[in-house]
Amino acid sequence: MTSDVDDTAELSRPARRQAEIAAYVVKNGSVSANDLVEAFGVSVMTVHRDLDELERQGVVRKYRGGVSAQPTSVFESNVAYRLNTAHAEKAAIARHARAMIEPGMSVMLDDSTSALSLVDLFEDITPLTVATNFLPAITRLAQLRDITLLALGGIYSATHDSFGGMPCAEAVEALHTDLLFCSVSAVSPTHAFHQEEEIVLVKRAMLRSAKTKVLLVDHAKLQRTALHRLAPLTDFDVVIVDEKTPDDLIRPLREHGATVEVAKL
Amino acid sequence: MTSDVDDTAELSRPARRQAEIAAYVVKNGSVSANDLVEAFGVSVMTVHRDLDELERQGVVRKYRGGVSAQPTSVFESNVAYRLNTAHAEKAAIARHARAMIEPGMSVMLDDSTSALSLVDLFEDITPLTVATNFLPAITRLAQLRDITLLALGGIYSATHDSFGGMPCAEAVEALHTDLLFCSVSAVSPTHAFHQEEEIVLVKRAMLRSAKTKVLLVDHAKLQRTALHRLAPLTDFDVVIVDEKTPDDLIRPLREHGATVEVAKL
DNA sequence: ATAACATAACACCAGAAGACGGTAAGACAG
C-alpha cells in the first residue's frame, strides 16, 4: 500500500492531486468536499471537479455531503496504475523486451503501462503488426508509419482506459500473434494474479492467442496477490523483472520453473 | 472535382496547407519539394513534414527528388474528406439526426465526419450505448460519462482514421443496435456509393446490424457516383440532407421511394 | 567526390486548451 518508491512526479498537477485525493478517500473511507478543500488547499470547485473525474473512473462514489471509497479492487487497478509508475524501471523492462522483437513480427499488447513504454520503441522495428485493446497505445500507434495496427475493440472501461468484455475476448481469439507482452497486478512465486474478472477474461484469451508469451513485472508487483489467479507463471515463456528486484524474490520464481530475466537500467 | 463551395476555413493551418499540397500534387502528377517551397512560401523542412504526413495517409508517394500522386480513389476519400467540410450543414444534419435518439438507446456510427458532429451532441442524451469504428469518435466518447462505448476494432487505416477489414465486420455482426447513422461518398437517385471495397464491407455489415438506418448526406455528395454500389437508398429508413440541397436533387430520391428529410440550419 | 536532397536535433513562438476561482443559480435534507 505504501509505495516505497514515492514518485509523485511524472504526472500533471491535477492528475497528481486527484491521485492523492483518491488515496486520501480510500484511507478515510468517506470524506466531505470541505475536508478536501482544507487538506489540499484548493477551491471547492476544483475539489468537485476532481471528484467528478474520479467518479467517472469508478474510484469513488459521490453522494450529497461527500464521497466514499469504492471496493479496493477498483482503487488498486486504477490509482495504482497512476501513482505507481517506477518510470525508469518500466523503461528498462521495455528495452529488454524490445530485443525479442524482430521486424515483420506480430505483437499483442495488453492494457498496461509497461506495454505502453514498449510502444515508444516500436518506431525503429518496422515493419510490425501490433494488436492491442489499450486506448493510449492505439492512439500512439496510429501515428506511426509502417506499423499495421490491429485494434481490439470491446466495451470501454474508463478505469483502465481500454476495451474489454466479451467482444474483446472474441476479437483476441480471432488472432494469433508471434508475441504477447502483458502485465498483471500481482505475482506470487507460482502464479500471476489480477483483481478483476473481466480483465482476467481478456488476458486469458490473449495467452491462448500468442506463440511466445512474455510477462512484464516491476518489483512492486511481487510479494502480492489479488483475487483472481490468472495463470501459472510457467505459462509464460519469459518473465522480465527490473533490476531493483531483490534476488530473494527472484529465486522462488525460478525454483518453481519460471524463466526469469532481469532488465538492466 | 472543383468544389463549388470553397471553404478552406475550419481547418488548422498545416492541415489546410497539406490539403492544398495534396491537390497541387494530384493536379501536377509529380512535383519536387522545392517546387512546393516556392508555391506555398514555407521552408523546405515544413514541406517535408507535410509530405511525410500525406504519405502516411497514403495520399502521395515519396521518392528521392519529389513526390507523386496516388490513385484518385485514395485522394478522393481522404482529401475530399478534409477539404469538403461544409461544417455548418453537417452540424445542422447532426442536430436533425439527434432528434431520433432517445436516452437508453444503442447507436452505431460509421467513420464519417457527419457522424462526428453527432458525437458532440450525445452528452445530453445519456444514458446511451454507442458503437463505432472511428478513432476520433472513440477518443471523444471515452471522455463522456454515462455513455457505454463499444469500440469496433479492426485494421487501422490512416486514410480514414478508422478501423476496418474483416475483424471489424465481424465485430459489427456480433451486435444489433437500435440506430445506425452513416454516410457515404456519393449518392445517386437510387443508390449510395463508395470508392473502397473494404469500407463497403464494413458499412454493409453495419446496415445488417441495425434496426433503423439513417443516411446522412450533405449536398456535395449528390450528383456524384463512385466505384462501388453500397446499397439502394430504400434500405435506409431515413435519408437526411441539408438545407442547401436543391429541390431538383431531392425530388428524384423521393420518386424512387426514399424517405428524405431536410435538416434546417 | 561533390552537389543535391533528405533527415535529425535544437530552439522559438503563438495559439489553444486546461486549470482554477468566484459568483450566482439550483437542488436537496432537515
Add this chain to the structure above:
DNA sequence: CTGTCTTACCGTCTTCTGGTGTTATGTTAT
C-alpha cells in the same frame, strides 16, 4: 423554508503542445 451542498457559467491565468525555421549531419545519385 432555510441552510448547506452542488452545479452551471464566466473570466482569468497559466501551461503546454504544435508548428515552424535554422543549423548540422546523413544519404544518395552522378
